[in-house]
Amino acid sequence: MSSDHKLLAEANHTRRLHVGDEVYLRGLIEISNFCSCNCLYCGLRRENQNIHRYRMTPHEILEAALPALELGYGTIVLQAGEDPGLSPQTIAGVITDLKNLGLAVTLSLGEWNRPVYRLWKQAGVDRYLMRHETADAKLYARLKPGKNLYDRLKSLNILRELDYQIGAGFMIGVPGNSDPSHEADLALLADLQPDMAGVGPFIPNPDTPLGNYKAPSMERSLSVLARVRLVIPDAHLPATTALETLYPQGRRQGLEAGANVIMPNLTPLRYRQEYRLYPGKGARGQGAENHQSILGLLKELRRPVGKGPGHSVLWNKKIRQTKKAAE
Ligand code: SAH
Numbered sequence: 001m002s003s004d005h006k007l008l009a010e011a012n013h014t015r016r017l018h019v020g021d022e023v024y025l026r027g028l029i030e031i032s033n034f035c036s037c038n039c040l041y042c043g044l045r046r047e048n049q050n051i052h053r054y055r056m057t058p059h060e061i062l063e064a065a066l067p068a069l070e071l072g073y074g075t076i077v078l079q080a081g082e083d084p085g086l087s088p089q090t091i092a093g094v095i096t097d098l099k100n101l102g103l104a105v106t107l108s109l110g111e112w113n114r115p116v117y118r119l120w121k122q123a124g125v126d127r128y129l130m131r132h133e134t135a136d137a138k139l140y141a142r143l144k145p146g147k148n149l150y151d152r153l154k155s156l157n158i159l160r161e162l163d164y165q166i167g168a169g170f171m172i173g174v175p176g177n178s179d180p181s182h183e184a185d186l187a188l189l190a191d192l193q194p195d196m197a198g199v200g201p202f203i204p205n206p207d208t209p210l211g212n213y214k215a216p217s218m219e220r221s222l223s224v225l226a227r228v229r230l231v232i233p234d235a236h237l238p239a240t241t242a243l244e245t246l247y248p249q250g251r252r253q254g255l256e257a258g259a260n261v262i263m264p265n266l267t268p269l270r271y272r273q274e275y276r277l278y279p280g281k282g283a284r285g286q287g288a289e290n291h292q293s294i295l296g297l298l299k300e301l302r303r304p305v306g307k308g309p310g311h312s313v314l315w316n317k318k319i320r321q322t323k324k325a326a327e
C-alpha cells in the first residue's frame with residue numbers, strides 16, 4: 001500500500017471509530033450573494049460585476065427549506081456573502097421558524113459582532129461555520145483586503161463562548177500558500193478543536209484576480225482532508241462541494257478519506273446559478289435527482305444516513321457533562 005493509500009485508510013478508520021458510519025445531510029440555502037468584502041479568490045467579491053445580485057425573502061427561505069423535512073435532512077445551513085443588507089432581526093425570525101419545524105440551524109454569514117451573534121443564539125441557532133481560510137496571517141490579509149485573521153479567530157471565540165457549535169476550515173492550495181501539506185492550518189485546527197471543519201480545494205474563478213492560478217490535485221486534496229480527520233477526529237467533516245465540483249468522484253472519495261457530511265444544495269435554481277463562488281459550483285445534480293444519487297452512493301458505501309440534528313460528538317459530550325453536573 002502506498003503511503004497516500006495508508007493515510008486515507010487510516011483517516012477512514014479514525015472516522016469510523018470516532019463519529020461512526022452515519023453520513024449527515026445538511027440542506028444548504030444560499031440566501032444572498034451580496035458581499036461587502038473583496039476576497040481575491042471568490043466570485044461574490046464586491047467588485048465582480050458579472051453576477052446578478054439577489055437576496056432571498058424570509059418566505060422564500062422557508063419555502064426552500066421545506067424539502068429538507070421530506071428528504072430527512074436534520075439541518076439547514078444558511079449561507080451568504082457578508083451582506084450588510086441582511087437584517088439581523090429578519091435572520092433571527094427565520095432561525096426561529098426553522099427551529100419550530102424541528103430543524104437544526106447552521107449559519108455561515110461571515111463576520112458580524114457579539115450582540116448579533118447573541119441575538120441569533122437567543123433565536124435558537126445551533127452552529128456557525130466560519131472558515132479561517134488560511135492560518136498565515138499575512139496571506140490572510142492579502143487574500144481578504146481590509147480583514148485580518150485575528151478578528152476572524154476572535155469571532156470564532158465569541159461564538160464558542162455563546163455556546164454555538166463552531167466550524168473553521170481552509171482552502172487547500174490557495175495561491176500564496178507555500179506549504180503543500182498545510183501544517184499551519186492543521187495545527188490551528190488541532191488547537192481550536194472545532195465541532196466541524198470545511199476543508200476543500202481552491203478553485204480558480206476567472207471573474208477574480210486569482211483566476212489564472214491552478215487548483216490542487218485530487219491526491220493532494222484528499223491527503224490534506226485525511227490529515228484533517230486525524231487531527232480533529234471527533235469533528236464533522238463535509239465532503240465539500242468544491243471537491244465534488246472539481247473531481248467527478250470527489251464526493252465518494254471524500255467520504256472514504258475521513259468525511260462524514262454532505263451538504264445538498266436546496267437553493268432555488270434561479271438563485272443558485274448566481275451564487276458563483278467558483279465556476280461549476282452546484283452544477284452537478286439538482287433536487288430529488290441529487291438526493292437519489294446521494295442515497296445510491298451511501299448504499300454502495302454501506303453508510304447509513306444520519307438521523308436527527310447530527311450535533312457534534314464534542315457537543316454531545318458537553319451536554320452530557322452539563323446534565324451530570326446538574327444532577
Ligand atoms: N461569506 C461567508 C460565507 C460564504 S463563502 C464567508 O466568507 O465566510 C464560503 C466559503 O467559500 C469561504 O469560506 C471560502 O473558503 C469558499 N470559497 C470562496 N471562493 C472559493 C474558491 N474560489 N474556491 C474554493 N472555495 C472558495
Ligand code: SF4
Pocket residue numbers: 035036037038039042043044045046080081082110
Ligand atoms: Fe464574500 Fe465570503 Fe466570498 Fe469573501 S469568501 S467575497 S466574504 S462571500
